[in-house]
Amino acid sequence: MDDVEAVVLVGGKGTRLRPLTLAAAKPMLPTAGVPFLAHLLSRIRAAGVRRVVLGTSYLAETFEAGFGDGAALDLELIYVTEEQPLGTGGGIRNVADHLTAETVMVFNGDVLAGTDLTAVVDTHRRTDADVTLHLVRVQNPRAFGCVPTDAEGRVQAFLEKTEDPPTDQINAGCYVFRRKVIDQIPAGRVVSVERDTFPGLLAEGARVWGHVDAAYWRDLGTPGDLVHGSADLVRGIAPSAALPGPVGDRLVLEGAELAPDALVFGGTTVGRGVRIGPGARVEGAMLFDGAVVGAGALVRHSIVGFGAQVHEGAVLVDSVVGDRAVVGAQCELRHGARVWPGVTLPPHGVRFSPDV
CATH class of the missing domain: 3.90.550.10 (Spore Coat Polysaccharide Biosynthesis Protein SpsA; Chain A)
Known part of the structure; x- marks a missing residue:
């Protein structure tokens, strides 16, 4: 054409x-x-x-x-x-x-x-x-x-x-x-x-x-649609010639480090230099470059921004963590919670509100 x-x-x-x-x-x-x-x-x-x-x-x-x-x-x-x-x-x-x-x-x-x-x-x-x-x-x-x-x-x-x-x-x-x-x-x-x-x-x-x-x-106007669309691209459900790797259950970019027993699946994208700790479970998520997911953390259908940290045992479900933000150990984010860039959440907090 x-x-x-x-x-x-x-x-x-x-x-x-x-x-x-x-x-x-x-x-x-x-x-x-x-x-x-x-x-x-x-x-x-x-x-x-x-x-x-x-x-x-x-x-x-x-x-x-x-x-x-x-x-x-x-x-x-x-x-x-x-x-x-x-x-x-x-x-x-x-x-x-x-x-x-x-x-x-x-x-x-x-x-x-x-x-x-x-x-x-x-x-x-x-x-x-x-x-x-x-x-x-x-x-x-x-x-x-x-x-x-x-x-x-x-x-x-x-x-x-x-x-x-x-x-x-x-x-x-x-x-x-x-x-x-x-x-x-x-x-x-x-x-x-x-x-x-x-x-x-x-x-x-x-x-x-x-x-x-x-x-x-x-x-792709909302975080939920963005994360699901990304997972569909990774799994080959949505077609694209720009995918920087083979289609499959996850896309791991160069420099990422995954603990041997970490479960990463569901069309998750693991960005460059990302670190995922032992026992972590990451399902259908987007981890931007430099993000860290601590031991035993759960990240499901969520987005973790550039250089953001999710400490051990934290739970993220249908949530967004902005660039360089820190989610403390055992903290729980659900139902569309959003953490603004650079914000640090203390351990053991529970957040259901849209913005924190």
């Missing part, structure tokens, strides 16, 4: 992922051993797209610092910064002057998906659509905006979250645009493609199509 360009929207602040996003933009968080964005870029390149424009805003400089000009990924990367938040539609319009192709794929930068990108473009061209949306079927569409289509796949409406959704099809955050449609989005102001652009196109009678499948899909 040399005649197709990609736009990836990576400007969000990732507030639901704090404290992880205090020092890193959400798409740059280590996910299965590499920045999350690397997985998406690998899928884009595998589909034959070579030129990618990144719409940045929050911590914009970290993207170019991490990926440079894209040559290492066999891509050409262009960086365009929003000076103020413009929404999804405004963010797309903001990069328009840097586009050169007539067919443009647009991605939300915080979605982990496994759909066949070539098939989405094929649907767009076969139907002569102005815009094509990737729609994915989910078990509980009530939590998302629904997008019903007719028998041919033409989009009928865009519906907000409802208790009685008429379809299980939701907007999966991947689109194919005719270039002229992007140019028609108002410039320099906040525009939502979901609330403004797409409903406006339907009202005008434009050809808006859906490419529907049941491929892997997960929005």
Whole structure:
């Protein structure tokens, strides 16, 4: 698809992922051993797209610092910064002057998906659509905006979250645009493609199509989704050519030290220089570089930040420990507890609150 360009929207602040996003933009968080964005870029390149424009805003400089000009990924990367938040539609319009192709794929930068990108473009061209949306079927569409289509796949409406959704099809955050449609989005102001652009196109009678499948899909907007998405990448459930090792029950990066009797499984990522003590149990977790898990500790479906320490006998379940934080011996964190960077929790504490 040399005649197709990609736009990836990576400007969000990732507030639901704090404290992880205090020092890193959400798409740059280590996910299965590499920045999350690397997985998406690998899928884009595998589909034959070579030129990618990144719409940045929050911590914009970290993207170019991490990926440079894209040559290492066999891509050409262009960086365009929003000076103020413009929404999804405004963010797309903001990069328009840097586009050169007539067919443009647009991605939300915080979605982990496994759909066949070539098939989405094929649907767009076969139907002569102005815009094509990737729609994915989910078990509980009530939590998302629904997008019903007719028998041919033409989009009928865009519906907000409802208790009685008429379809299980939701907007999966991947689109194919005719270039002229992007140019028609108002410039320099906040525009939502979901609330403004797409409903406006339907009202005008434009050809808006859906490419529907049941491929892997997960929005990585919360710590729970991030840790489960990372585990799915490690286990090969979610596809990626960027995984820095073979798929399996765990991914252990160089320099990590695991005690012989430590149990590490469930798609856990063990970062560089991590140390895991005797008798520790680490299940479906993300341990960032330099983290330490003490003897007999339990870390389940949780994230331990850069250089953070979880002392002996501590319990972490569905929790987040920020960079360089310390969880004291026998301390217990559950139900979404979050420890801010640099905080030290004394031994034997029990925390169920969201923030500590």
